[in-house]
Each structure stands twice: as C-alpha cells, then as structure tokens.
Amino acid sequence: MSNREYVERDLSVVWHPCTQMKDHESLPPIPIRRAEGAWLEDFEGNRYLDAISSWWVNLFGHCNPRINAALREQLNTLEHVIMAGFTHEAVIELSERLVELTPPGLERCFFADNGSSAIEVALKMSFHSWRNRGREGKTKFITLENSYHGETLGALAVGNVELYRDTYGPLLMDTISVASPDCYHREHGESCRAYSERMFEPMRQALEQHAHEASAVIVEPLVQCAGSMRMYHPVYLKLLREACDHYEVHLIADEIAVGFGRTGTLFACEQAAISPDFMCLSKGLTGGYLPLATVLTTNTVYESFYDDYDTLKAFLHSHSYTGNALGCRAALATLDIFRDDSVIQRNTELAGVMQQLTASFDEHPHIAEVRQQGMILAIEMVKDKASREPWPWQERRGLEVYRYGLENGVLLRPLGNVVYFMPPYIVSEEQIGKIADVAWRGIQRATTS
Numbered sequence: 001m002s003n004r005e006y007v008e009r010d011l012s013v014v015w016h017p018c019t020q021m022k023d024h025e026s027l028p029p030i031p032i033r034r035a036e037g038a039w040l041e042d043f044e045g046n047r048y049l050d051a052i053s054s055w056w057v058n059l060f061g062h063c064n065p066r067i068n069a070a071l072r073e074q075l076n077t078l079e080h081v082i083m084a085g086f087t088h089e090a091v092i093e094l095s096e097r098l099v100e101l102t103p104p105g106l107e108r109c110f111f112a113d114n115g116s117s118a119i120e121v122a123l124k125m126s127f128h129s130w131r132n133r134g135r136e137g138k139t140k141f142i143t144l145e146n147s148y149h150g151e152t153l154g155a156l157a158v159g160n161v162e163l164y165r166d167t168y169g170p171l172l173m174d175t176i177s178v179a180s181p182d183c184y185h186r187e188h189g190e191s192c193r194a195y196s197e198r199m200f201e202p203m204r205q206a207l208e209q210h211a212h213e214a215s216a217v218i219v220e221p222l223v224q225c226a227g228s229m230r231m232y233h234p235v236y237l238k239l240l241r242e243a244c245d246h247y248e249v250h251l252i253a254d255e256i257a258v259g260f261g262r263t264g265t266l267f268a269c270e271q272a273a274i275s276p277d278f279m280c281l282s283k284g285l286t287g288g289y290l291p292l293a294t295v296l297t298t299n300t301v302y303e304s305f306y307d308d309y310d311t312l313k314a315f316l317h318s319h320s321y322t323g324n325a326l327g328c329r330a331a332l333a334t335l336d337i338f339r340d341d342s343v344i345q346r347n348t349e350l351a352g353v354m355q356q357l358t359a360s361f362d363e364h365p366h367i368a369e370v371r372q373q374g375m376i377l378a379i380e381m382v383k384d385k386a387s388r389e390p391w392p393w394q395e396r397r398g399l400e401v402y403r404y405g406l407e408n409g410v411l412l413r414p415l416g417n418v419v420y421f422m423p424p425y426i427v428s429e430e431q432i433g434k435i436a437d438v439a440w441r442g443i444q445r446a447t448t449s
C-alpha cells in the first residue's frame with residue numbers, strides 16, 4: 001500500500017491529538033512504515049530525521065537493539081500484573097535504581113502510565129499528605145505563568161499555556177499563578193541569572209501570602225518546554241527550595257520533559273543541587289518505547305500515609321496499567337544505556353555541535369534569540385527584531401517551517417513561532433548539520449513570505 005491509501009483509511013477513522021483535523025485536508029498525516037535510529041520512513045521510502053524525538057520521548061533511537069532485546073525477554077516471562085497486592089522484578093529494580101539516581105531524599109516510587117497522571121498523583125499526594133498531618137487548609141497550588149503540566153483537568157489547572165487551557169477554564173480548579181523567571185524577558189544587558197533571581201520576588205511574596213493555604217509549588221525545572229522552550233537560571237530553583245522549606249509548602253518538580261539528560265545533567269534539579277518533595281518522570285523514562293510514569297517522593301510524605309487501615313489515611317489512587325512490566329523493562333534497558341555509554345558526557349559534545357551550527361542564526365533579521373539548555377535548542381522567530389513583536393499567531397509561520405522540514409527530510413514541529421531541536425541522543429554530528437541547515441532554510445522561507 002502507498003502513503004495515500006493509509007492516509008485515506010486513517011482520515012476516515014482516526015482522530016489525531018493536538019490537531020485541527022481540517023488541516024489534514026491540505027497537509028495529510030504521514031504514515032510511518034518503519035523507523036531506525038533517528039530516521040522515520042514512510043510507505044513510499046521517504047525518510048525524515050526525527051529532530052524532536054517523537055514528542056520528546058525518544059532517547060536512544062527508534063528500534064534500539066538493546067531495548068528491543070530487553071523487551072523480547074520480558075515478553076517471554078511477564079507482560080503485566082496487577083500492582084495492588086502483587087509486584088514483579090522489573091518494578092522493584094526500576095524503583096531501586098531511580099531512588100539511587102535521583103536527588104537525595106527521594107526514596108519512594110509511585111507509578112502511573114503517562115505524564116499527566118503523574119502530575120495528578122503528585123497534586124493529590126501533596127494535598128493528602130498535609131491533610132493526614134492535620135493541615136486540611138492547604139488546598140491551593142502555586143504555579144508559574146507559561147508553565148505546562150499536561151492535559152487532564154488537574155494538570156491543565158496548574159498549567160498556564162493559554163492555547164491549551166483557556167477553553168476549559170470553567171472546569172478548572174483555582175490556582176495561584178506567579179510571573180515566570182523566563183529569561184527571554186530579561187532587560188537588555190541583564191544576565192539570565194540576575195533576571196531569574198529578580199523574578200523570584202513575586203514567588204516569595206506569593207508564598208508568604210498563601211503559606212497557610214498552599215499545598216505545593218509546581219515547576220518545570222530550567223525549561224518551560226511546551227511554553228515555547230523558555231529557559232531560566234538554576235538560581236531560581238535554589239531560592240524556591242529554600243522558600244518552600246521556610247513557608248512549609250511542598251515543591252513538585254515536573255521533570256517529565258527535562259529529565260533523563262535533556263538539560264545536560266541526568267535531572268535538571270541537579271544543576272541547582274536541590275531535592276524536590278515530589279519528582280514526576282515520564283517521556284524519556286522508557287526511552288520513548290512505552291507509556292510509563294512515576295512520582296518519586298520523600299519518606300516524610302510516605303510516612304504521613306502509613307497507618308492502620310481504619311484511619312483512612314491510605315493513598316487510594318490507581319491506574320490499571322500501574323507499574324506495567326514491559327514499561328519497567330524498557331526503562332531499565334534505558335538506564336543501562338545511560339550507565340554503560342557515558343551518555344551525559346557525549347551529550348555535552350553534541351550540545352556543543354548544536355550550538356556551533358546555529359551560532360550565526362541570531363544575525364537573521366527575524367530571529368530574536370537562539371537559546372540552549374543542553375540537548376534543547378530553541379530559535380525564536382519574530383516579526384520585528386528590535387521590538388520583539390511576535391508574528392501574529394494566525395499567520396502560522398511555524399507551520400511553514402514544519403512543512404518545509406517535511407519536504408526536506410526533517411521532522412521539526414515548531415511551537416508557534418519557536419523552532420526547536422530536541423533530537424535523540426544517538427543523533428550524529430552530520431545529522432545535526434542537516435537539521436540545522438533545513439531549519440535555517442525553513443525559517444528563511446517562513447519569514448520572507
């Protein structure tokens with residue numbers, strides 16, 4: 001069958017995520033027959049470099065032989081078992097290794113099956129933990145502007161990207177929203193560090209004012225990914241940790257996108273040398289293979305639930321596929337690769353190549369900023385460089401780059417006016433060259449029409 005036949009069948013029954021389906025009248029979905037390494041291949045043999053790791057999940061390439069082998073073995077012994085009252089080797093070993101690898105103080109893993117669910121778990125656990133300790137009044141969550149934490153109603157409520165949130169506003173719980181330390185908005189000549197430090201003041205005030213009713217502050221450490229890959233300095237996390245301790249408010253680190261090496265360290269929190277009270281992980285957790293998520297938390301939180309059954313303090317939350325054995329096995333194989341291949345070190349080199357190959361981009365008359373944090377590089381297109389006036393969103397300039405990328409063998413999927421690279425870690429220097437070249441020409445095309 002050709003691409004076209006699959007597209008026809010698809011469009012008569014499938015509803016795609018985060019998509020205005022009418023767009024497919026002019027830009028049909030691309031049916032993928034197979035994938036290997038950083039390459040995707042359609043049914044007509046066209047190839048696409050996966051520069052965005054298939055929505056930020058893939059770490060070590062598609063059809064990775066080591067993860068495949070681990071999964072095959074797991075398949076022959078156990079695919080899944082109920083996690084209430086039962087357990088299995090893969091979930092035990094994965095929990096042990098995550099406790100070992102994550103910042104000190106995170107001692108317990110609670111599993112879910114996608115990132116949004118992990119956020120729901122962290123929010124409920126934080127509130128419930130205070131409640132179990134007689135602090136029923138702590139019912140509010142503090143969140144940053146421009147943040148994103150997923151699509152379920154609780155996760156959407158603590159997120160702040162208008163495009164995803166506003167329509168559902170009437171359904172969402174009230175949250176306390178604080179200005180973001182996003183360094184794109186720093187003054188001319190101001191360092192990112194100074195700006196992030198200065199922008200901590202509104203957060204400190206919110207904590208002071210709401211300490212009695214605030215359960216937790218939730219943040220994406222260092223990079224607000226869905227919020228256009230906006231970045232801030234680790235000093236903010238350091239100040240936040242100190243203030244959360246001072247005002248007795250939990251800190252939830254949503255490392256769903258930034259975890260597992262994306263920002264240059266295994267976890268972004270490491271760059272601020274902090275330990276959150278909750279850390280949410282998903283996306284790269286299974287190397288991009290299977291849906292799995294986990295929330296790590298402290299013994300203090302864990303013990304606030306630990307009591308006789310009739311005190312009704314238990315965390316009665318579950319998902320059917322909690323701790324799925326195949327997912328856990330893929331995660332273990334992923335951690336093996338980190339352990340055996342000096343991945344973090346090689347990523348430093350790859351990040352350097354990404355930087356070099358885009359070093360002159362900010363001379364472009366419609367590029368306001370090129371910013372980078374480890375294996376995430378973002379290019380901000382603007383209508384007017386001096387005033388940083390953005391292109392009107394209705395013009396969909398990013399979509400032009402997307403289109404151009406596909407025509408030239410690279411999957412780029414800009415967020416509005418922001419083109420970004422978030423490649424799998426097995427990407428070669430030559431492939432980065434192709435990504436940068438196609439992005440440059442795509443931006444050229446998108447900004448001259």
Ligand SMILES: *Cc1c(COP(=O)(O)O)cnc(C)c1O
Pocket residue numbers: 114115116117119148149150151220225226254255256257258282283
């Ligand atoms: C993707 C993402 C989520 C949601 O994860 P899903 O698995 O898509 O539900 C939450 N937080 C952040 C920071 C994310 O990037």
